Each structure stands twice: as C-alpha cells, then as structure tokens.
Amino acid sequence: MAMSLLYLFLITFVSLIFVCKKIKSSKWNLPPSPPTLPVIGNLHQVGELPHKSLQHLAARTGHVMLLHFGFVPVTVFSSKEAAEEVLRTHDLDCCSRPKLVGSRLLSRGFKDIGFTPYGEEWKERRKFAVRELFCLKKVQSFRHIREEECNILVKKLTESAVDRSPVDLSKSLFWLTASILFRVVCGQSLDESKFIDKDKVDELVFEAETALGSFTCSDLFPIAGLGWLVDWLSGQHKRLNDVFFKLDALFQHVIDDHSNPERSKDHEDIIDIMLDVMFKQRKDDSLKQDHEDIIDHIKGFLTNIFIAGIDTGAITMTWAMTELVKNPKLMKKVQDKIRDSLGNNKVRITEEDIHKVPYLNLVVKETFRLHPAVPLVSRETMAHIKIQGYDILPKRQILVNVYAIGREPKLWRNPEEFNPERFIDNPVDYRGQHFELLPFGSGRRICPGMAMGMATVELGLLNLLYFFDWKLSDGMTHKDIDVEEAGTLTVVKKVPLKLVPVRVH
Template identity: 55%
Template structure:
C-alpha cells in the first residue's frame, strides 16, 4: 500500500519528466548530459562565476542546463547577450519565481524581481519617474556629502592614532546611512531598531534569502512544496526572512512617529497610496508594495554599492601604481587644500572615472545579473529557446572574455583611455547593471554613491596594508573582502 501511495505521489513528476525529455524538432542549445529526474542539478557549482570558462569553453556561448524540471540557458558571449537584452528584450524580460525571491520581495511586489506585466510597469514607472530621476537624486546631494564628511572625520581619528580600520564596515556604514536617510528616513546613529553594526549582517541575510534554493524551485507543484515542509527547508527560509521582515516593518512603523525625518521614497509611495484611494484607481499600492520597494532599495542600494566600493579599494591597494596615478590626478586637479569634497568635483576627473569603470568590469555586483525568463519561444544564436526557460547572463564571464579584453583578469583602467565602452547598458561587453527594459533603475544612484565615497577616501587619505603579521592583509572569503588596513592622512 505504501509503495502504491509513493507511486501516486511521484506519478506527476514522472509524467512531467517524460514530457520535458521527449524528442523535439527544435534545435536546442548544447549542454552537458543530464541525469534522470535531477538533470544537471549536480553540476550547479560549474555555473559559479569563478568557473566561468568551464561551460562556454566546452559547449559554446549558449548552453542548456536542466535543473530538475526547470530548463536554464546560460549566455556567455557579448553577441548572445545582445540578442537577449536588445533584439529579444520583450520576449525575454520576465523573471522566474523562486521561494526565496517570493519571500524577500513580498510575492514580487517590487521592481527588480517582479514578473513582467502591468503591475511591474506601474512600479517601474514609479521608480524611474518619481524615485530615481536625476532631478530627485540631486535634491538629496546634501545628505550624500554630509555623510561622506562624517566618514572622513571618523577616519581622520584612526589616521591620527595610526590605527587600522575595517574598511568593509566603514563603507557599508557610510553607504547604508545615506540610503537609509534618503530612502527610509532613518539615521543609523540615532535609530533604536537598527545600528551600523547590523547593516552588513542584514545585507548578507538578504543575499542568503534570495540565493537560497528549495526543492520546489526545481520541482514545482504540490509535491515540491510538501518536500520543502517535510525537509525543513521552508522553515529555514522563513526563519531567515523573519529578521528582515521585522526590520522592514520597523521602518514603516517609524513613519508613524511624530517629528521624524522625512523619507522621500517611502513618503512618495504613501502619498500615492492615499491619492489612489481617493481617486479610485484600479491599481492599488499596498503595504507589500512598500516593503517590496524597501527590500529592493536596501539590497541594491546598500549591498551592491558598498560591495563595489570595497572591491575598488581592494584592487587599488593590490595595485599601488594604479592608486598613485588615480590619487595624483585627484590631488592635482582639485588641489591639496580642500576641506571637503562635493559632487561637482567628480565632473573634473577623467582617470578616476576610468578606474571606477574598470572596477565595474572586474567586479559586477551581480555577476550573473538577475535571471530572466522567456515569455515566448525565441531563437538565440540560431538555437531554439522555448517559453518559460530561465536565462542566466554571465556578465562576469563576458567582461573577462579574452576575445574582447587584453589581459582580462588584470586591473588596468588604462584599457579605457581610448575606448568609448561604457557600463550603462549600450555596450554588451560591459553590462554590470544589465540592459534593456529590466536595466537597474537605481543605476545612477549607485554610481553616485560609489564615486563620491571613493573620491573622499582617495583624496584625504593614503592607504596600505598593516606591516605586522599575517592577519593584516587583504583576506580572502567568498569574494575577497578588504578587512583591516592602515589609513593615514596624505
């Protein structure tokens, strides 16, 4: 009897499996051999950016993998990426649904991970026109400059004592407080429910929730969800997310307090919710939309920007000749007697901007971009890609392709001296923010945060590793994290 029940439970999976692997007249992309039921799940590690050449070298720039019952196409060339992001942008512009992204973005009530449709278009328009337009961002210039001034003041105390500084924590605190003040109306130094020490931890928890894979992500349906519950995966995900949800709810509750600092982004959305209630609009903003947008801003605004700035300082300390060239330009152009840096100073610098471009090339904050999902059948590089296929674009591999870049793994801003290649979505060999209709709407804000932070660090201080013991160096973790370094007044 028990064997019969097991067979009944597995029957839908078996039927789906047979349907997926039946012979097809389509010309599907090449890929590694699959195992029954699990497909290529055992080879997921090969997709990691560090192993970027394993698949493309063997199978080409368009590779088909089968993760359980989910077909996944990996794109690893400039030409294939352009077909996906430009020529077939509309057909490839949706997002796959996973348990982690569903939780982190409140059933996809956000911009980044929402499936393509009317709701996404409304949220995208809100973010582009009302939240992240250049005019709106410029209105908060004083907050960005003020927080950088405070960071310089704190680092000066370390420099005076010739003490080491945890630069990762410094940058996450700096960028975290700018984003929290502009976006959420909270100051980390005064807030009673979150402080600077917890920002890095919350960002990492966000990454973990989004990246967490459940059985149901690869074997959809009731059986997959049942196994998630039985195995405890669902409970683990909920426990991870509960801390983030508490943080986001505290942000909303903070807005009920009298005399609070005005939050531009949340207040704009709340005002729009009230207006819609009054006008009787068909589309209704909800609390989940607010939390979904908060989650987007927190993860991309804080996590991605701070990680990029950390990588920039890591590469500069690894490459002192490049750092000297950048600092010489900054200090010669701006003079050595400035008391504070402003965003106008950024417009005077050329090589500094090339250095930032090189950082985005080597270390995109989302090495595989955000996954896409096809809305209909398309052809990419002559291969048939069916509807409901996940597409992963390996921006990391493309930006280090030896066919496109000389000495691709070398940190060398000089490569852009006579190049018009930029990172804003029009040159497909360099797409750290994506491209097309799903390009990151907060790109301009992220660039502002990274550039101003780096300019302050490089203008006011000289940097180097401590010369004491083995622990005082650039430590290697998942992504090579810059830890304790020496900071001195220049």
C-alpha cells in the same frame, strides 16, 4: 518492501518525465548541454560560486548552453553577442522574471519592481519608481546626504589614522552605503535609528541575499508538493520566513513612524514620497487598493531598495580599493591624478569634484568589468525566440553571465589584469548600451537606481583616495592581498579588506 516499491515508482516516474521531455523537445534546435545526472540534472556542476561554475561550463560547452537545475531548464548566455540578442533584440520577449519561492515571499507576492513578472502592473510601478524616486532631480536632491555621510566616514578614518590602527574597510564602506540609504529612504541616521541595530544591518542584508540567491527544492522539483516537503524538513522555509519577518518588522516600524503627524523631518525621504503619492492615487475611484495592499507595495519597494541599494555600492568600492592596494604603482597614479586635479587644500569633497577627475571613472568601469557586484542577470522568456540560431522556448529561465563576459579574452586584452586605462578613448560604458559591460543590466529591466548608486560609489572612492594613503598591516605586502570571492546573488571579497589609513590632507 513497501519503501522499495515506492522508490522504484519514483525512479520510474521521474525517468518517464525525462523521456517525454526529450521526445517533445527533439524537434527544436536546442542549445548544447553538458552531461547530466538523473533527477538532479546539472546541479552537481554548480559550486559555491555559480558565476564561475557557469563560466567554466561555458568554456567547454558553448556561450549559449542549456542546463537542467533539477527539473527546471535554464539557458545560460556567456558572450557579448548572445547578451545583446537577449537584452536588446529580444528584450520584450525576455524581460519577465521567474516566479521563485524566495522572491515571491520577500516581494510580498510580487508587489515590487525587481522580482515581479512583466506586465501592466510592473510597468506602472517601474514608471512610478523612475519618475518619483530615482529621477536625476531626486538623486541630486539627496546630494547633501551623500556628502555628509562621506565626511563622517573621513572623520572616523582620521581617528584610526592617529594611532595607525588598521580598519576593516569592507565594513566601513558597507556602513557608508547603509547610512546613506537609511537617510535617503527612511529619513533617519543609521547610528541613531530606533528600529535596527547598526551592527546587525550587514547580517540582515546577508540573510536576505542568501535567501534570494539559494536554490529551494520547491523551485527545482515542482512536483506535487514534494519539493515543498523537502524545504520544510531541511529548514529552508523557516530560514526564508525568518528573513521575511525581520524585514517586515523593520519596514513596519519605519512606516508607522512616518505616519505619525508629529514626526519631525529634515527632508522628504523616499517613504514620505511613496506614502504621499500612493495614498493620493487611492482616492481615484478606479483604483481599488485598500490600505493594507498599499503598505504591501511600499514594503515590496523597500525590499528591493534595501537589498539592491546597500550591498552593491559597498562591494564595488571594496573591490576597487582591493585592486589598487594590490598594485601600488597604479594606486599612486590614481591618487596623484586626483590630488593634482583638486589641489592640496580641500577640507571637504563635494560631488562637483567628481567631474574634475575623469580618471576615477575609468577605475570604476574596470572594477565593474572585473568584479561585477551582481554577476548573473536573471530573466524569463515570454515567447519562443531564437538566440545565436538556437531555440529558446517560452517560460524558460535564462541567465546572462556578466562575470564571464567581463573576462572574455576575445573582448579584453589580458582580461585578468586590473587596468583602468583600457577604457581611455574607449566608448564602452556601463549604462546598458554596451553588452561587454553590464553591471546594471540592460533593457526594460535595467537597474532604476543606477544614478544614485554611481553617485555614492564615485564620491566614496574620491574621499578615500584624496584624504588618505593606505598601508598594509605589519608583516603584509601587496602580494598578500587576495581576491577570493564569496556569495551567490552578490559577490563579495571573502576575506575583509583591512588597511591602515594615513591622513594626507
């Protein structure tokens, strides 16, 4: 009897909340919404691939739509025009981030760049990152690392080519981006790292992305600790804390190693730079940061770089190779253009070679369009604005569906077809100024590591396509290559891409 009364009270309480919200919001011209269920709202309509679920809902509801994830209203934008209003016209009012449980924990209480809400502290960190870590001069200073790691990959693939054995290209490309990042950030080779097992890096990245990309009841039902209790009972808090402690242990080991005065180093890496600059700033009397606070900020930065920097480049290269293998004629055309431009006698590819093959950039753009590694751009409004005539209220979570925009038939002819030549004589670019192609976002929150990411992707693909032809395993044809997706925060090829390399040059 007591439990029945409790359930009746909860249902009545929740129903009153919805009625009050409806009365309060009736004076606004809110975006249309698909039908909702009590309490959970539209959660039942969001499947394992949220970007696809939201694309299908938008096709029925509208390119600007209001959803309810539990008690949290979320506005989703799925058109170029709406994206431009959000990310350019109203960028200043839409450039904050929601304070979610997972992002708060992994960013160490919002001491990073990626998840910190907009404000003076975020602006200072962003300036620091652009000036000290990701400026063009700094990106170019790490060029030799990218070239050396690509050369190592070519040697490993050549060994597999001797006996014509298939390689897991998805994993090989993940290790390539991870190896480059570890040397750039930590100053040490991933193969020789004392702090992490190379074979467990992908597992850790996956766990971190899952933690950040998953819903928690605390975020969806922020009512007097009820959501927290459900997260605790379901084990969600434990999973988040497990990832936090794994990342924290890794970063602490690396920072301790960099603090050793006897440490030998080949180059000044990103951790060297952060330690040097941040502790120099500490001497300024106006800055009251203690040692622990500075270390927390460095770990927050490292979390952003680790999660955003490793997986996205590997995902882009994997999708590009997948689409080319699916289309043998296009693969041959791309390789012919590369080999004609570079000749047949190169022993090693350098970044100067990238500019000799403009067609490769078209392939990368088309991969960004069809397979954006991060399909949903997340923001939070800081003021009441109007988008496409609809009222978007303050503190409203917003999502720009980059995936849906990239497959919009009104923008792209035959949008499901992989066709790099659609970008010939086409001014559309990926740097955030063209809102039909937003792989790095746009506006104040655009990815600061864009130049470094592009350098890795183009150099990696150039090595794969110049030195090797790619065959399928026995019994397979190009029609057997699937494009099934998996993931939430980032979207990977669900079935790893396994191909047989054939050394050509």
